[in-house]
Amino acid sequence: MDDTVLKVAIAAYFHDIGKFAERAKIPLPQDYAERNESLYQPVYQGKYSHKHALFSAAVIEHIAGLLPAQFSKAGWGEGEVTDSFVNLAAKHHNPSTPLQHIITIADRVSSGLDREKADTGYSVREYRNVRLWPLFDRVDLSGKKADAERNESAFCYPLKPLSPDTLFPINASEADTGASNYAPLWDAFVADLEKVPHKKALQLWFEHFDSLYMRYTAHIPSATVETVPDISLYDHSRTTSALAAALYLYHRDTSSLNETAIRDYEPQKFLLVRGEFHGIQNFIFSEGGSTAKSLAKLLRGRSFAVSLLTELAADLICTEIGIPATACLLNAAGKFTLIAPNMPHAAAAIKKTEEACNEWLMRHYCGEASLGISYTAAACSDFTEKRYPSLMLKLIRAAEEQKCRKIDLNRHGGVMASFLDSFDNELGICRFCGKRPARKRIDNQEICGICDDHIYLGENLVRDKRIAVTAPDAGIEGGKLSEPIFGTYQIAFVSGNMHQEAQSGKLLRFWEVNSNTNNEAASIITVKALNGYVPVFTADDLYNEQLLSLLLCGDKSDQLKIELLEAIREGAPKTFHHLAKHALREQNGKYAGIEALGVLKADVDRLGQIFGKGLGKSQSISRTATMSRQMNNFFAVYLPSLLQRAYPDTYTLFAGGDDLFLIGPWRQMFDLAWRLREDFSRYVCGNGQITFSAGISLHKPGEPVHAIAETAETALQQSKDSGRNRVTMFGMTVKWDELRLLAQVKETLERWLESGLMNKAMLYRLNDLVEMAEQENRMLNAKQGVPLEDMECLKWRSRLKYSVIRTAAKNLKGEDRNDAVQKMLQSMEQWLSVYRGACRIPLWQIIYERR
Template identity: 40%
Template sequence: MSFKILKIALAGMLHDIGKFMERAELKIPQKYIDNNQALYQPKTHWHYTHKHALYTAYFIDEMSEYFPSQFTEYSSPKDSIVNLCAKHHRPDSDSPEQIIIQEADCISSGIERREFEEKEESVRKAKEIPLLSIFEDISITENWKAVSSQEFRFSYPVREISPVNIFPIEKQNVTGQAYSELYQKFVKVFKNLPHKDSPRLWMEHLDSALFVFTTLIPSATLKEAQGRFEEIISDISLYDHGRLTSALAIAMYLYHLSTDSMDENSIKARDIKKFLLIEGNFYGIQDFIFSEGGSTAKHAAKLLRGRSFYVSLLSELAADFILDKLNLPFTSIVTNAAGKFKILAPNTEKHINAVKEAEDEINHWLVKNFYGEVSIGLSWIEASPDDFICSGDSLGRVLRAIGNASEERKLKKLDLTLYGGTKSTARYLDTFSDAGVCSLCNRRAAKLENQINEDYLCDICHDHVKIGENLVKKDTLVVATADAELHETLKMPVFDKYQVSFLPGRLSELVRQNKIIHYWNINSLWKNENILDDFVSIKLINGYVPRFTPEYKNEIEKITYGESDKEETIEAIQNQAILNFHHIARLALQKTEQGMNGVDALGVFKADIDNLGTIFTKGLRPEKRTFSRYAALSRQLNLFFTLYLPYLCKTEFKNIYTIFAGGDDLFLIAPWSEITRFSMRLSEDFYRYCCNNSEITLSAGVYITQPETPVLKMAEASEKALEKAKNSGKNKITIFNCPVEWSSIEELEKIRQELESWFDDELITISFLYKLNELRQLAEEEKEILKRQLIHEKLNPLIWRAKLHYFATRNIAKGKNREERIKTVEEVLSKLVIWIEKYRESFRIPLWQTIYMRRKA
């Protein structure tokens, strides 16, 4: 990739960095102002406007020694990085690159730029205005807020990204001091960004620094109305605006370069289909993660972690593979989460052919190594600048078009004329040796050198197990070229091109040789650790898994079966190993004076966001449907699952095992007894994260099972539970095969607590709970009889109240005297009747929970 392309991409990223500096109230020397103001600031009505452009120039000049030297070198002042970055409001007429940055800036800003940014911002007012939340003004029923920022209740704090800071707070003005403190942290990181010998690698680190420090500050805040400045709905961050500007600028530059149309009129023509919007989808993810083999149970935890991470890695590197084919930088990726990504590219025949070529090469490698189990599908549509900035439903049409193209592509995942037949079978059989078939996947040929314990594994399954081991030990991941000499690499380079290592060793020489493609920190941000020192690129593709820590010594009797198991567990605590599913299941037990109570079972939890496609295409009011908001919405939803969720597990739900979380969904395994409390907290936090917007909801399903259940069955059963919640009206959770609204879970939990207290006070017995379950079933049948007027059916269910009264008077509070017992029976009986009549089927949730917890283990 040429440095020219990287320089334009960098200019798009940094063109508005001056706004950050300006709001931090830093002073520009008067001499610099006198010498440069006319170069970078437009002049309207005899005064200079857009002062942030001068601040951008000052930032670039002041920090020039901290850039890779390739970016600060230039053959002409028009091509200098300072002019590409800072002249976006006053481009030179003979510099098409500067005009492209200006136009990309306008398209990224959307329709709003034409309305309000023609005059100078009021700096004093601008720095007080916080970033509003895009979630607060989403409605799929067209019930939007008024077109005024005053109607918004929530905003974000002017702080760096963290699991806590991404939540909106009650709206309040911002101080220059808050900007100053944040800016100083950014500058400290910027000056120490590593790998300056590799401009592309350095740019990735810079992108992550911008993500951390400019995601929670607005890109634009004011508009002029009748001679005064008014606050706008400032819900696009400086980071999202800069990142999309970079993607647009590169696509436009390559389009006009390829079509020999590098003139101002062509560049500013907005009705030409200059862009390709490419969507990539990985197919077969769930079957791949949960595929079973003869020895998968022995390696279940490591294998699940490894496979889940490997899917994320494949998605990341597939996008990278396509970018390399298209000669595009990483900033051309608009969204990338949960096995789906979108790339913005120039609309030329050359680039369309490159997309096809990339798809063929990726799928050839996947078929060769996974035999059609997984594949990638690439779809694309043409788009014009007007599609991204016009009011109305233009963006909705674009999103629906790419969605339809993706659905059509899904119907023809692989070309059977290429990959079917006896020729493929012969090649497959030739791969086997004396090691036989891999004991984990039961598909690929095992190798004698890939022995783990008593099992011979194929290269890929060996990689998955080793990935699963390293994920909980290492925070850094290096992706290098296939010929790079690294320590403990994968057996099978991804796409025969990318080598991966958690233990890279010394990298300086490999960086100079341009053999290091990515250097990622995959854990520290969600762990909420200090990331300012030794800052590198952040990639949120890992998640939390429970590990043995010293505090588990207090539960050693609960989680072990015998002395030998206890010894192994103590050793696991010393090594901080991952909890296996049997350990997690036994954490559901309760230790009592009489021994262990409860059921050692797993709660398998699956959830996703309701109506997500509608939210993206119709959730925003028509005049706000811009590409920048689409990208911001996708990123913010992903942050809840990839940044906050693992932090929540680490700090409050330490026993929960993350199978996958990202995009808009998650799949977790936990002690079944913790799953209700966790689901309540998750729902509450997601609601708070989305500004209490009742039109952005989650649905979830819970499946309770034994730890030896095949993981594929766990996935299928929890998926069915999730579907039941969605089919019964969405915004619900299915527990014990009963879908209930989230609002009811807290009430049902209070019922469970009261049942538990009755049991502790010896008012009821376990046999009474079982009888109560029979009566609950009769109440459900009664409801159906009355609803459908089934008078020919047996009428036994209609007398459940009488039966309840009979059993209550005979079994409740048997240890009390007559007077106390009569009073207690009346109190308990009245509550039971109310609960059963109100909840009927849902009453089984607190009842079964109590029964499960009171069983003798």
């Protein structure tokens, strides 16, 4: 990458660091201010304004010792760059050179150019007391509320470092808005900054810095006066940097690095690029032969491979274009968006990367997954509040058109032909994917290079190590992929700081992916919230008597029981058979219930509309970036910590963007679904327009994975088709509030069972009646006539009465019994006529728990 691009990108990133420093009241010596105010501050009504710019300069000099040496080097950059780094970063309100003008414009484009002023009454607040407002509470699909509520918010984010515990908005009335809260935040930031490694490998350092900056500034409002404080300093800094890098390349390559050209808002200077992986589900759930033993590892590895592919495809595009990885605004759940210069060479680089990635995917993933890239050109003026929504629409349309284009099979025919030749006659086909040629045998099972890689990833992900993305020839000892990703990126799990490899340029990226285990301490390298929570065996599990009797119970074969015992190794992921065992219910030393897995699949409803028109007129690229990141954080940062704390036997297949796919002991999944819905609602400030739908399905642990995926998807789809904001289980769809009421039904039934008021036989009879009540419901709602034989279902009331009077409360006598019978009858009749078939939900849970 051109040195100047990096210099412009980092300087743009630093442009508002003075806001943080000023609010933290770092000392600004009087003589420094006097010497420099005219340099950095513009004059407004006879006075110097925008003091934060002076602070940006002061703080860069103040912490110079903690920053890479290049920052204070005079000759840094290529061509005729004469700007010092500090001037480039801090003169955005008083620009005098072309590069400074570029950062000024990037700053303005990032916030939607002409910032609309909020009504009076807002700007008089003391800026240090202002807290970041959530965007979620203003989202309104009609667009009205979002515009009306620009002057007040009932919620805000706590001014604290980002962690699973501080992600949630709080009531504004309960927030600590003390002006002095900035100082400790700043001090912690500086203390961590000192530890960030790789100062001599500037790109690596910049990515580490970006992660650290996110931790400390994601809850700092960027602008606090005369605007709505809902854009974080982090997202504003990052989008400004991405825009500045693209702008610089555009003007450099069109030989127009002059003030007039830079300040012209009309030419289309940017490419907004969107990448998306297609076929992810097919790829993750593809089936082969006997894979049960390693299934959990394999699936986790495949899912992580998808994250790697998406991260690294975006990275490859940035590298080919010559822009820093921070040009990618968001990368989650198989999709990414980045900002590039609108130059023929950039478009060519995008096309070349797309083709190279797809060729690699065709060769190694048999075309199961493919990468689609689309882009749209944009001018500075397209980022104004007025025009930004149609720019986003254009980008979405371009992505949809791309989806419809088929992969050119003729082009890849050659690849497939050589693929067929690559089978080894003796080893044959891989037993794990059933598709690729096997390369070797492990435990007597033939395996291909890619499946071997996925198991390697799945196994090592749980080991709490760092991920080094290196050049294929980096020569790192220990395990590595047999097929480096896109032929370019080798992956190694390492501990230590990799100083040597960084210095030699072989270390391309350096990631901490276990965000869930690092709640408190800041990571000093690049954080990627890619690793969902996976349950593993602990040292305590090794000789745990309770676990032993749990695994030995039941009528499974001895062979399987032995396998379950042998799988217990400290740090190894629990297998799906183990998770199913945890669904059993212990009673007096005996285990009851069915050994099954529960699969929970869920995603946010109407996501496109939420981002498309949810914020009404107040849209900007920084706002989109802020809200996308916040949405992703619920699934990628909060969820893993919740599982670790409260549902430790739940396995994450994937979670990020706006969706999740979890597998756990079936009994826990109902509670987990409810908990997630409650937490999500709190996360979006109780906004009834941002909801999510879920589906839960039950499976035996040996079931084929594609069947599991299909059933779970059908359940989720049923919730969507029934009107969204619902959950489907046992084939019945209910609204979330009903689920809570049905949980009360379950409690009542359990109480009756335990007190002897009801016997097990009655449970099964009730089940028949539930089906009749459901059939009656369908009949009442049917438009056409009903066959006579179906009328039988109308008798459920009389049959209920008959069987309750005959069998209920037999442990009581006389009046007591009469009272109890009447009460039970009344309750059950009410449940059946209100909830109908949905009574299955509590009933089947009880039956399965006691079977």
